């Protein structure tokens with residue numbers, strides 16, 4: 001991915017600006033721990049954890065994200081199996097591929113890169129992933145667990161957002177959280193995870209009347225709308241915590257960073273905030289899945 005956004009330095013920030021939530025650093029710490037767990041699992045079982053990545057077509061951003069996931073797998077001692085399918089793949093063919101991976105004992109986790117082409121029934125494809133291999137948290141069974149606050153694989157970006165909030169000791173119970181966006185891999189599960197932690201959650205979306213009024217009341221804002229700098233700084237409540245899950249071309253988030261930072265208490269940058277957490281969670285959940293399938297949970301301290 002190329003970056004056209006100007007480089008931000010600490011000197012650019014106003015003196016009373018929000019603290020940055022450093023997702024890149026937290027993701028590195030998580031991945032170090034995941035790598036230790038993967039090594040221990042491989043030593044004990046003779047089998048390395050394996051993630052299958054499935055990419056349909058050649059969308060440049062998706063190609064980049066899949067490559068990033070495979071590179072980080074390699075660094076963490078996780079095998080990856082790349083399945084690249086032509087753009088013309090049908091729903092039936094994709095479902096058959098995912099069912100085959102679901103039944104393959106050498107594969108412990110499956111990732112279907114979103115989005116797939118408009119001619120494909122993405123929901124049907126996600127549902128072809130065996131729940132015990134759904135390390136990306138995209139099946140309805142995983143959604144149900146997230147909705148009820150039960151154990152299970154979480155959607156990776158929303159899960160990463162919760163880890164960031166916990167790492168920065170942000171209180172959630174009773175706080176007003178506004179999630180802008182309702183996509184199945186991002187906004188919806190983000191709201192479910194926040195609700196499971198007793199936040200008072202409001203979803204805003206394209207049909208919301210007076211988004212600004214909702215945002216101005218929000219203690220926590222999750223921006224997952226997919227439009228560059230859509231959230232205006234002036235709408236952020238002073239002292240709010242802002243998580244920008246946008247990944248627009250040019251590494252631009254969904255939030256007007258400078259404007260929001262001047263009012264918020266904590267904010268994630270783009271890049272270096274929520275994005276790296278997505279892949280850290282994917283790797284962690286792949287090792288969770290492998291441990292469960294190989295019957296070999298390996299406690300690792302630190």
Ligand SMILES: Nc1nc2c(c(=O)[nH]1)N[C@@H](CN(C=O)c1ccc(C(=O)N[C@@H](CCC(=O)O)C(=O)O)cc1)CN2
Pocket residue numbers: 001002065066111112113114115136156157185247251270271272273274275276277278279
């Ligand atoms: N099946 C899925 N598809 C998609 C998901 C997902 O979680 N599961 N998320 C997004 C995109 N995505 C991963 O696929 C993703 C986007 C961005 C990043 C990231 O780390 N970005 C960096 C900057 C990257 C760069 O420098 O080029 C950052 O924000 O610091 C990771 C993953 C859509 N599809």
